[in-house]
Amino acid sequence: MDKIVIEGGHRLEGSVRINGAKNAALPVMAACLLLDGPSRIKGIPNIVDIQTQSKILENLGGQIKRHDDGTLEIAFRDGENNDKYTAPYELVRKMRASICVLGPLLTKRRKAKVSYPGGCVIGQRPVDLHINGLRALGAQIETTEGYINATADRLKGTDISLKGKYGSTVLGTCNVMSAAVLAEGTTIIEDAAREPEVQDLANFLNTAGAKITGIGESRLTIEGVKELHGVDYEIIPDRIEAGTFMIAGAITKGNITLENVRADHLTAVIDKLKEIGVEINTIGNTSRVKGNNLYHNVDITTLPYPGMPTDMQAQFMALLCTVEGKSIITEKIFTDRFMHVPELVRMGADIRVEVSSAIIRGTPCLTGANVMISDLRAGAGLALAGLVAKGTTTIDRVYHLDRGYERLEERLSKLGAVIKRIRD
Ligand code: EPZ
Numbered sequence: 001m002d003k004i005v006i007e008g009g010h011r012l013e014g015s016v017r018i019n020g021a022k023n024a025a026l027p028v029m030a031a032c033l034l035l036d037g038p039s040r041i042k043g044i045p046n047i048v049d050i051q052t053q054s055k056i057l058e059n060l061g062g063q064i065k066r067h068d069d070g071t072l073e074i075a076f077r078d079g080e081n082n083d084k085y086t087a088p089y090e091l092v093r094k095m096r097a098s099i100c101v102l103g104p105l106l107t108k109r110r111k112a113k114v115s116y117p118g119g120c121v122i123g124q125r126p127v128d129l130h131i132n133g134l135r136a137l138g139a140q141i142e143t144t145e146g147y148i149n150a151t152a153d154r155l156k157g158t159d160i161s162l163k164g165k166y167g168s169t170v171l172g173t174c175n176v177m178s179a180a181v182l183a184e185g186t187t188i189i190e191d192a193a194r195e196p197e198v199q200d201l202a203n204f205l206n207t208a209g210a211k212i213t214g215i216g217e218s219r220l221t222i223e224g225v226k227e228l229h230g231v232d233y234e235i236i237p238d239r240i241e242a243g244t245f246m247i248a249g250a251i252t253k254g255n256i257t258l259e260n261v262r263a264d265h266l267t268a269v270i271d272k273l274k275e276i277g278v279e280i281n282t283i284g285n286t287s288r289v290k291g292n293n294l295y296h297n298v299d300i301t302t303l304p305y306p307g308m309p310t311d312m313q314a315q316f317m318a319l320l321c322t323v324e325g326k327s328i329i330t331e332k333i334f335t336d337r338f339m340h341v342p343e344l345v346r347m348g349a350d351i352r353v354e355v356s357s358a359i360i361r362g363t364p365c366l367t368g369a370n371v372m373i374s375d376l377r378a379g380a381g382l383a384l385a386g387l388v389a390k391g392t393t394t395i396d397r398v399y400h401l402d403r404g405y406e407r408l409e410e411r412l413s414k415l416g417a418v419i420k421r422i423r424d
Pocket residue numbers: 023026096097120124125126127128129130131164165166167168169170171172193197310311333334335376377404
């Protein structure tokens with residue numbers, strides 16, 4: 001297993017380009033199952049999760065070609081693949097977003113067999129809302145031997161609520177919306193997730209001929225159509241990657257420029273960084289982040305969009321470990337997303353977890369240590385802590401980071417970080 005080694009204490013300077021959003025690209029790729037004709041999708045990051053999704057789609061008959069500029073060509077030959085409807089355990093266990101093929105397969109091929117998904121270990125991750133939504137559209141679904149087995153005639157539009165105990169569901173909204181676009185009649189999804197990645201999928205589907213209104217709101221109306229066509233489309237910039245680099249600039253008291261940023265998708269993140277005392281200026285799709293020595297402690301609560309993303313929680317925690325005073329981070333989306341805490345404590349952080357809150361007392365100096373990544377964003381948090389820790393931090397289980405960040409160490413190194421990968 002590869003490791004990343006960081007020598008902390010180097011200020012970041014320079015500019016970095018933000019990639020297309022992983023969490024938008026994955027459902028958009030799955031939605032290509034719905035289209036008749038090839039599509040060209042720009043801005044797809046070269047990361048392991050995209051490779052896994054490509055394998056799942058190839059297994060389902062997709063022809064996929066990646067170009068060096070990040071464009072993916074995806075084509076399914078209509079009518080030839082109706083006997084292919086399985087997303088196997090060996091692939092699905094690697095990544096939760098593979099569940100996104102369920103809705104498209106069901107509505108287009110009338111049959112789906114999808115393994116229960118895996119992905120980051122961050123607490124309970126049921127799929128009941130996905131299943132209830134698809135059942136409401138008329139699917140017959142049973143689960144046997146670890147697989148979700150679903151069949152349907154043409155799905156029928158209806159009113160569906162996707163409200164769960166922890167708010168809506170991002171991938172559940174993607175699944176039900178993708179299924180409803182080819183259903184007969186009108187579907188109304190109440191309590192839909194509003195995340196930019198869900199909006200991007202809706203915009204992609206509309207470009208392909210779907211009729212979705214209410215995009216970005218919690219009530220989506222989908223008028224079913226008979227067919228969808230291939231499109232040219234560009235994925236939105238990754239707001240979580242942008243937020244991670246913003247904190248890299250902030251934590252090292254650096255001065256960096258981020259290109260290809262949608263600051264309107266990052267309002268909660270940018271507002272919180274400004275409250276901490278980080279200077280952020282955005283012109284068009286370029287954001288400049290300037291750190292300093294006068295940061296303030298803050299409290300953070302993760303919430304569904306437009307609130308603070310749970311996917312930025314570990315990165316903010318790394319930063320707040322270095323800010324004088326007491327900060328409290330409350331995690332409201334996932335039940336067990338503090339696996340990075342014991343690793344940060346190994347680096348000298350003072351953090352106490354009480355149920356769903358982490359109470360952080362900033363320390364003047366983190367120290368390098370051997371740490372282990374438990375999940376993708378925890379890995380980002382540990383890498384950020386390593387950038388400022390005194391001495392050397394060695395990060396193990398880098399494969400988690402590779403799922404979501406393209407060449408993170410190379411890009412940080414170009415900004416002045418002393419960081420290298422040790423290949424196994
Ligand atoms: C997406 O996961 C993202 N993944 C996650 O990012 C992100 O943390 C999450 O949304 C929340 O923003 C992708 O887009 C690939 P949810 P998703 O369904 O859709 C509960 C990353 O690091 N729930 O919105 O799986 C669930 O347990 C990843 O890139 C149900 O109760 O998340 C959680 O508490 C990690 N029943 C809450 O809803 C369901 O059927 C939100 O989960 C589904 C979810």
